[in-house]
Amino acid sequence: MQRGYSWLLIWLVMLLPKIVMGQNLIPNGSFETYRNCPQQDNLLVEATPWYNPNRATPDFYHTCFNSGQMALPPRTGQGLARLFFDQGWGEYLGVRLTKPLVANECYYYEMYIATDTPNKYQTETIGATFSVQPIIAPASTEMFKVGPQVLDRLSSIPRLAWQRIAGFVNAKGGEEYVTIGSFFKTPPFLGFNYVFIDDISLLHVKLDLGKDTTLCGRKSTRLLDATVPNASYYYWNDGSSKPTLLVTKPGKYSVTVVTACKTLTDSIKVDYALDFDLGADTTLCNGQTLALNVPVNTAATYRWQDGSLQNNYTVKQAGEYSIQVTQANCTASDTIQVKYIRPPQLELGPDKALCGAELVTIKPIIAEGTFAWQDQFADVARTVNSSGVYRASVQNACATVLDSVEISYGACDCILYTPTSFTPNDDGQNDTFLAFGCGDITITSLSVFNRWGEVIFQTDKAPFQWNGYYHGELCEIGVYGWSIQYQLKQERQVTPGQKQGVLSLIR
Missing domain, CATH: 2.60.40 (Immunoglobulin-like)
Structure with a gap:
């Protein structure tokens, strides 16, 4: 490793325009892009806009050139960084955030590290610190005497296996630079080691379901996304506990999200421009009619399946009925299936007056439905030897009919x-x-x-x-x-x- 560096490059890097990459405030956090393909050690400057904060020599490697120095593949993509630590020698990575941190706001930081000498790795030393001005020491290779907001809390680290270091950052306001490296601990004599770093991210912990919105019709849906980095709990007003909620009807939707940093809440109102419903598929009795209606809207046009243009329709026979409603650039439709069946029939016979020990068997006449005695007697036909009123029903999707028969032993003396x-x-x-x-x-x-x-x-x-x-x-x-x-x-x-x-x- 060469231990020389041109410090003019640091200031050139810091003057580069801010780079925005989605919600990640760390530009080029996975070391994918480069100015020139790095073909040797000590070329962090090629991974723009990263810079070297001191006189040490951090490395940048990319699969565009096989230097043989990548002891393991990048965690994602094609690039990674490498830092070296020894007595009096501490290497760091520095970069300007895509935008300054906002005071009293919460941010979630994450990066992945790996080493080929876990027996030499010192836990609770690798971390990240955020500052308003860049932390630099152009003439020194010593460890920075600053406190990191995020620090490695790993109890141990396996060999050449990516490990996550993460934590929340409560911004004081105006922090615009992050410095990554070793803090608090210096390797013991002959304890030098390398640490590979990849996939660095800083996400603003905020919740935004978006502005109140109007959808077209009841078949329109909207996926509300309340995903917050490292959230421990989600609670929607309908009781669901997932990060997302699919809206399928108009209403007001709210969510509470809990993180170790703060509790967030947000709500959104969703309306439907064409809010109508023909109802569920239905079955009618022969001779019945069904009135289908949608709300009157003078700005809308209507078209039923047979081409009629009014906002209502009377169903008189079985079939599929549909309407399409158009208003401005919004079109909504609905369909209903209507079936017709004959009404159920039931006849238990005339009332009977019996004498003495006479028996009678009630044999119901049934048609077009399912039969049941109201006292839960199991069989259809039943033999009776005592006075009483016996009731039964026949039911189908059209209707339910009832009938009863009275059996009386009062016509003569009961002997x-x-x-x-x-x-x-x-x-x-x-x-x-x-x-x-x-x-x-x-x-x-x-x-x-x-x-x-x-x-x-x-x-x-x-x-x-x-x-x-x-x-x-x-x-x-x-x-x-x-x-x-x-x-x-x-x-x-x-x-x-x-x-x-x-x-x-x-x-």
Whole structure:
């Protein structure tokens, strides 16, 4: 490495016009452009507008010429810089920002470094400092005695692997130069090392969703971008948490962005010049009509699918209907599909008055829809043995129809039937005393008495039947008395009842 330099070049570089490259305030931050292709060491001056702040000799390498000094490829692109550090020898990079920093504003700085001697690299020494005037020492190679705003906080660094150094800069105002190099630490004796540098950037941490705007129609969209360098949190007024939000309808949109430097908020109002909607695709019943309307606008022209030019349209048959509205240079359109179907049909039959233990099966007549009992009974047909009103529906996209049928056992006395004798001989025929009646009767208890009035059997739980035994022994042949308590439910009335009688136990 040559240790000589023409300092007149420094001032020539600083007099070059400012270079603007997107939002990055560091010109030529990736060392891609050059004045002349560098074909040897010590040629940082070729990477305009970078300059050498002191008498040391920083390097600039580019793939336009293979000097053999690039120990690893550039992180991006084709160029990179290299600094050398030793006892009494500190190299730096200097450049003028594309514009001065604004007081009390926040900026995000980032660069990438690598080394081929990680055992000699000293952490917490490589960084960047920002100043109003350039920091220069034309006659010295010593380390600058300044404090950097951004400093390497790496705990270690692997060999020839790009590592990011980043941080926030709170501007005092007017800072227009950045100096990059080693601060605070000098390599120990025989501890010299090289550091490669690439992809340097300085971004203004600000949030700007843009000015309030008007889009054409509901099919127009706008992508709101709230991306802020190194933000930790995004929150839009609709609850989403991504850096971007796609606007698909008019309204006011706001976002809050949190960084380690500051919290930012911004909002934007989005209107639609032609804000109309024909509605969702729909299904009508035969004979129905549908009125389609868009807002009246005297400055607009209208054209429906059949060429009609009014702002409304009456649908009378199935098909696709569309309108195109034009106002100035804005054209918006919408389409709706309309289908027609027959209305659903349901017939449960006439009300029925039943007697005693009669049963009836309700068989619904169904057409053009999906059937359901309102009490969630699973099958379509159902057999009924008690009074009640049974309701059902049939539904399709056109409509829902309801029907009901009333079953009543009040047309005659609801009878409780009991046998007069039974034969508990285990032959499978008439082995138990069992009472039954119409579906409106609910038995609540059964008691059996011997000839002296002693209760020999009693239960208040179903099944209400007696097998002829008492204390595990078959009772004697003879006559026994019984008593049954029950409830009769008819026409929404519940009436308690009791019936008594005798039966013969025979064999």
